Amino acid sequence: MNDSATSPARRIPVGVLGATGSVGQRFVTLLAEHPWFELVCVTGSERSIGRRYGEAARWALPQPIPPAIADLTVEASEPGLAPQLLFSALNRDVAQTVERPCAEAGHLVVSNAATHRMDPDVPLLVPEVNADHLALLEGQAVPAGGGLATNPNCSTIGLTLALAPLHRAFGIEAASVVTLQALSGAGIPGVPSLVALDNVVPFIGGEEDKVETEPQRILGTLASGRVVAAGFPISAQCNRVAVTDGHTECVSLRLQGDPDPAEVRRALMDFRSADTAGLPSAPEVPILVTEEPDRPQPRLDRDRGAGMAITVGRIRRCPILGIKFVLLSHNTLRGAAGGALLVAEQIVSRGLVPGLRRSP
Numbered sequence: 214m215n216d217s218a219t220s221p222a223r224r225i226p227v228g229v230l231g232a233t234g235s236v237g238q239r240f241v242t243l244l245a246e247h248p249w250f251e252l253v254c255v256t257g258s259e260r261s262i263g264r265r266y267g268e269a270a271r272w273a274l275p276q277p278i279p280p281a282i283a284d285l286t287v288e289a290s291e292p293g294l295a296p297q298l299l300f301s302a303l304n305r306d307v308a309q310t311v312e313r314p315c316a317e318a319g320h321l322v323v324s325n326a327a328t329h330r331m332d333p334d335v336p337l338l339v340p341e342v343n344a345d346h347l348a349l350l351e352g353q354a355v356p357a358g359g360g361l362a363t364n365p366n367c368s369t370i371g372l373t374l375a376l377a378p379l380h381r382a383f384g385i386e387a388a389s390v391v392t393l394q395a396l397s398g399a400g401i402p403g404v405p406s407l408v409a410l411d412n413v414v415p416f417i418g419g420e421e422d423k424v425e426t427e428p429q430r431i432l433g434t435l436a437s438g439r440v441v442a443a444g445f446p447i448s449a450q451c452n453r454v455a456v457t458d459g460h461t462e463c464v465s466l467r468l469q470g471d472p473d474p475a476e477v478r479r480a481l482m483d484f485r486s487a488d489t490a491g492l493p494s495a496p497e498v499p500i501l502v503t504e505e506p507d508r509p510q511p512r513l514d515r516d517r518g519a520g521m522a523i524t525v526g527r528i529r530r531c532p533i534l535g536i537k538f539v540l541l542s543h544n545t546l547r548g549a550a551g552g553a554l555l556v557a558e559q560i561v562s563r564g565l566v567p568g569l570r571r572s573p
């Protein structure tokens with residue numbers, strides 16, 4: 214984290230909806246050390262409401278539960294919670310009944326759920342790529358201080374970060390991606406061990422549709438208050454593999470002008486974003502390019518840039534589409550909780566929502 218000069222007393226109180234799950238636990242660990250935000254409220258299902266967080270959470274991370282958070286009482290996920298800023302790690306169907314009512318009650322909700330990602334009035338954000346889409350917040354029918362912003366699917370985020378500089382530099386004509394997705398992406402308790410071990414499951418419900426449509430929206434242009442999707446087709450094949458964290462994606466692209474691998478490598482390596490400069494969760498270099506012939510690998514590369522950088526390797530010629538490479542991104546950090554924190558930091562740093570403001 215870049216910012217260390219903030220006293221805890223000045224931190225903005227925040228809550229996490231669905232704090233006991235896989236993504237919720239990542240929020241808890243990241244927020245325990247966050248210079249701008251202070252976690253004061255955690256929610257869960259009927260199973261957990263009224264219990265100490267430390268007892269309700271089936272803790273699955275190597276770091277211990279931060280003691281102050283372990284003592285919080287799990288609350289119901291509903292409008293009227295104390296913090297104005299709420300991060301959502303709710304499942305899709307639960308988010309449907311909770312997130313808009315919270316925004317309409319004056320909460321800013323930054324969500325990981327798929328529920329509202331494609332709603333025309335809701336920004337779907339990769340902060341380095343499409344910060345201009347934050348303008349959609351202004352058109353939402355919510356009271357001052359409220360709003361709803363979303364984080365993309367965990368595979369979409371890494372893919373779109375890699376596609377963005379190439380779309381800008383050359384223009385993408387077509388993309389094909391095969392994902393190898395980690396078990397933590399299935400939440401807690403997740404995939405049964407007898408299905409996961411010694412196996413690859415070539416189906417993740419709803420995932421291919423998300424990976425084929427969300428990048429179009431993120432790389433689309435904002436015109437007259439709506440996003441016009443980028444036009445190129447994406448074909449996705451999504452697989453669950455026996456890796457704990459870190460989604461690997463094998464990508465092939467047809468690019469305008471047929472650039473060679475060296476030009477593609479340069480465009481990826483040079484990518485930086487002024488839109489996230491100085492934000493606490495922003496990695497210094499969002500896309501790390503490796504020259505090793507057998508990288509990226511989940512165990513070796515998922516935590517680079519504190520889990521917020523993606524790693525791209527094996528950039529080479531594709532005999533069918535022109536260019537191919539392999540990318541890796543951490544699914545519960547960059548792909549979920551860390552990505553949502555970065556979205557919130559960007560909103561707060563720009564003072565886009567009354568009542569929530571911090572300077573980088």
Ligand SMILES: NC(=O)c1ccc[n+]([C@@H]2O[C@H](COP(=O)([O-])OP(=O)(O)OC[C@H]3O[C@@H](n4cnc5c(N)ncnc54)[C@H](OP(=O)(O)O)[C@@H]3O)[C@@H](O)[C@H]2O)c1
Pocket residue numbers: 230231232233234235236237256257258259260261262269290301302303304305307325326327365366367397398399400401402544545548549
């Ligand atoms: N895992 C990833 O890599 C990843 C990445 C990006 C986005 N996402 C998205 O993030 C969201 C959370 O995913 P996850 O993997 O963390 O799922 P998870 O482990 O299953 O956690 C779900 C959370 O929602 C809570 N919940 C369940 N039913 C509820 C209800 N009826 N009312 C209130 N709370 C309820 C659970 O509380 P209890 O524990 O108390 O039951 C838990 O805190 C999903 O929408 C997912 O698609 C996940």
